Every structure is written in C-alpha cells, then in structure tokens.
Amino acid sequence: MNILIIKQTSLGDVLHSTGHVRAVKTQFPDSKLTLLTATSSYDIYRHNPYVDRVILFDRYAVKRNWCKQPGWALRHIGDVLREVRAEKYDLAIDLQGRMKSMLFLYLAHAKRKFAKGRWLWVPHFAKPGIHAIEEMDGVLKLAGIDTRNTTMEIHVSPKERSVADDLLNEINPQSKPLVIVSPFTRWHTKDWGIDNFKTFCTQMPDDVTIVFTGSDTQRAAIDDLIARLNGHSVVNLAGQLNLLEFAALIQRSVLLVSGDSFPMHLASAMGRPLIALFGPTDETRVGPRSASAVVMRASNNCRRCYRRSRCPYHCIGEIRPADVIAETVRILHQDDVATSG
Numbered sequence: 001m002n003i004l005i006i007k008q009t010s011l012g013d014v015l016h017s018t019g020h021v022r023a024v025k026t027q028f029p030d031s032k033l034t035l036l037t038a039t040s041s042y043d044i045y046r047h048n049p050y051v052d053r054v055i056l057f058d059r060y061a062v063k064r065n066w067c068k069q070p071g072w073a074l075r076h077i078g079d080v081l082r083e084v085r086a087e088k089y090d091l092a093i094d095l096q097g098r099m100k101s102m103l104f105l106y107l108a109h110a111k112r113k114f115a116k117g118r119w120l121w122v123p124h125f126a127k128p129g130i131h132a133i134e135e136m137d138g139v140l141k142l143a144g145i146d147t148r149n150t151t152m153e154i155h156v157s158p159k160e161r162s163v164a165d166d167l168l169n170e171i172n173p174q175s176k177p178l179v180i181v182s183p184f185t186r187w188h189t190k191d192w193g194i195d196n197f198k199t200f201c202t203q204m205p206d207d208v209t210i211v212f213t214g215s216d217t218q219r220a221a222i223d224d225l226i227a228r229l230n231g232h233s234v235v236n237l238a239g240q241l242n243l244l245e246f247a248a249l250i251q252r253s254v255l256l257v258s259g260d261s262f263p264m265h266l267a268s269a270m271g272r273p274l275i276a277l278f279g280p281t282d283e284t285r286v287g288p289r290s291a292s293a294v295v296m297r298a299s300n301n302c303r304r305c306y307r308r309s310r311c312p313y314h315c316i317g318e319i320r321p322a323d324v325i326a327e328t329v330r331i332l333h334q335d336d337v338a339t340s341g
Contacts, residue, residue, distance in 0.1 A: 001031035014041040019150035025050035047155035152269035164248035182263040199321040214238035279316025
C-alpha cells in the first residue's frame with residue numbers, strides 16, 4: 001500500500017500531526033508512507049520511524065520570492081508537483097486543509113483522498129472550533145483510521161542528546177533543576193512581556209538554573225533582560241541550538257515557561273512539566289494536551305481575538321508574575337518530592 005500524507009505549515013501544526021502519521025502507519029505497517037512537509041519542519045520528522053519517504057516544499061522561500069523571483073517560485077512548485085505525481089497512491093490525506101496544500105492533494109494520483117477543511121470533490125472534515133488534533137482525528141476517521149492514540153511525539157538521536165549533555169555540563173555543572181523560559185512567540189500579542197519575565201527571574205529560587213531560549217534575532221533582547229537582573233544567574237541560549245538539540249534540552253528540564261509557541265507544543269509532546277501563558281489565542285483549540293501542562297490566562301473574559309500585531313486589551317499582560325511564580329514553585333516542589341521518593 002502506498003500512502004501520501006500532507007502537512008506543511010508552521011512547526012507547532014506539523015508537530016501536532018506526528019501522532020496521526022503514527023496512527024496511519026500502525027494501521028498499515030507494511031505500507032510505504034510518504035510525507036509532504038515544509039523544509040523548515042523537516043527536523044520534526046528527521047528521525048521519525050513511521051515515515052519512509054519525505055518530499056520537501058520550501059513554502060517560506062516561495063512566499064519570499066513570489067514577487068522577486070516568480071520564475072524560481074513556479075519552478076519549485078512544479079518540481080514538487082512532479083515528485084508527488086511520480087507515484088500512484090492508494091490513499092492520500094491532507095491534514096493541512098489550505099490551498100497551498102490542497103493543490104498537491106488534488107493533483108496527486110490517488111485512489112482515495114481525504115482532507116481537513118471544506119473542499120469540493122474530496123471527502124473532508126471541518127470543525128475548526130475543536131482542538132487541532134481532534135480535527136485531524138476527524139479526517140483520519142473518514143479514512144477508516146483508528147484514532148484512539150494520536151498523541152504527539154518527537155524523536156531525538158544520540159547526537160542531539162550528546163550536544164545537550166555537553167552544554168548542560170558547561171552551563172549547569174552543579175546539576176541544578178533546569179527551568180527553561182521561552183519569552184517570545186511569533187505574534188507580539190501572545191508575548192507576556194519582558195518586564196514580567198524579569199520579575200519572574202528575580203523571584204526564582206537560587207537552587208535552579210534558568211535558561212532563556214529563542215531565535216538568533218531575539219538574543220540581544222534577552223541579553224538586555226539579563227543585564228537588568230542585577231547578578232541573578234541566567235543563561236541565554238537564544239540562537240545556539242537547532243530544533244532537535246532544543247528538544248533534547250527540554251527533555252532534561254524540570255519545567256518550561258512559555259506563551260503559545262512551538263516550545264510549548266514541544267514540551268507537551270515530550271510530556272515535560274509546562275506553564276503555558278495564553279492571551280489572544282484559544283487554548284481549547286491550540287493549547288497543550290499533556291497531563292503535566294498548566295494553562296494560565298488572566299481572565300475568562302478575554303475575547304480570544306486572534307489579533308497578531310496589536311490588541312487594545314493585551315489580556316496576556318494581566319497574568320500576574322506572582323501567580324506564575326507560585327505555580328512554578330509548586331511544580332519544583334513536586335519534582336523535589338518525586339526525586340527524593
């Protein structure tokens with residue numbers, strides 16, 4: 001059996017699909033499973049044992065070059081289409097449900113096709129008000145796939161674990177409990193605010209190591225924050241780790257504190273303790289799913305407006321640092337009890 005699964009957008013969304021890929025392969029263990037995903041998301045599936053072949057679509061490069069180099073963009077789309085159409089599939093599933101992904105589903109040679117969203121000529125499932133993972137469950141059920149276990153997962157190799165161990169030996173030689181803080185998200189409206197994280201750090205116990213993570217472009221802002229901490233020991237690893245090395249670091253943490261971002265989803269997938277700070281997005285649709293995750297929001301009256309750049313209410317800013325600190329101390333105490341036990 002030859003199967004095509006399409007999932008190619010942001011990192012968190014692609015991570016959501018890992019349990020669904022496993023469910024398909026588990027039901028058809030002798031199949032050849034091909035995954036079409038974005039180049040930027042490939043590391044999520046780099047070591048995944050359920051995928052036999054990967055087709056990469058550089059969607060961000062296409063977006064960047066659509067006006068500047070339309071010829072290159074069209075050639076790249078054409079190259080990926082030819083790679084998709086070179087195979088004949090028994091089953092093709094689009095777990096993305098956007099035009100940029102449906103193009104490949106429509107043109108794939110497949111006996112049976114299923115899609116997320118509302119699309120003509122293809123059996124589909126659309127219920128955007130439920131959690132993203134449950135919506136993908138609905139697509140698989142249409143295809144007759146068992147969805148009793150579609151929890152996320154990510155596979156890290158010994159190489160990435162070794163990098164994380166060497167780094168921890170350097171920055172945390174006393175092996176203190178590791179608290180990871182990811183202060184930035186892709187939307188300004190989802191950021192809790194640097195001043196709140198400053199207060200959080202100044203009131204953390206001395207017997208923990210705090211590590212800030214982020215992209216290389218966020219490193220200077222984190223350096224500025226650390227300079228204002230007046231001697232508190234905090235490490236800045238922004239821009240220093242690739243995706244899988246970061247996953248290995250989270251695996252060794254006792255807690256991650258983050259807004260609605262990829263680190264939040266990654267900690268959830270790895271079952272690590274997590275405090276997720278929510279504002280303009282809806283935790284019932286995109287929130288963490290692990291039992292060790294705690295979701296905090298300032299008010300149930302928040303409109304969950306999904307505004308990306310500016311929100312007149314900035315509800316996430318109302319979350320009190322004292323409440324986040326209290327929850328952190330509770331989780332650290334639980335870890336101490338578990339370790340001593």
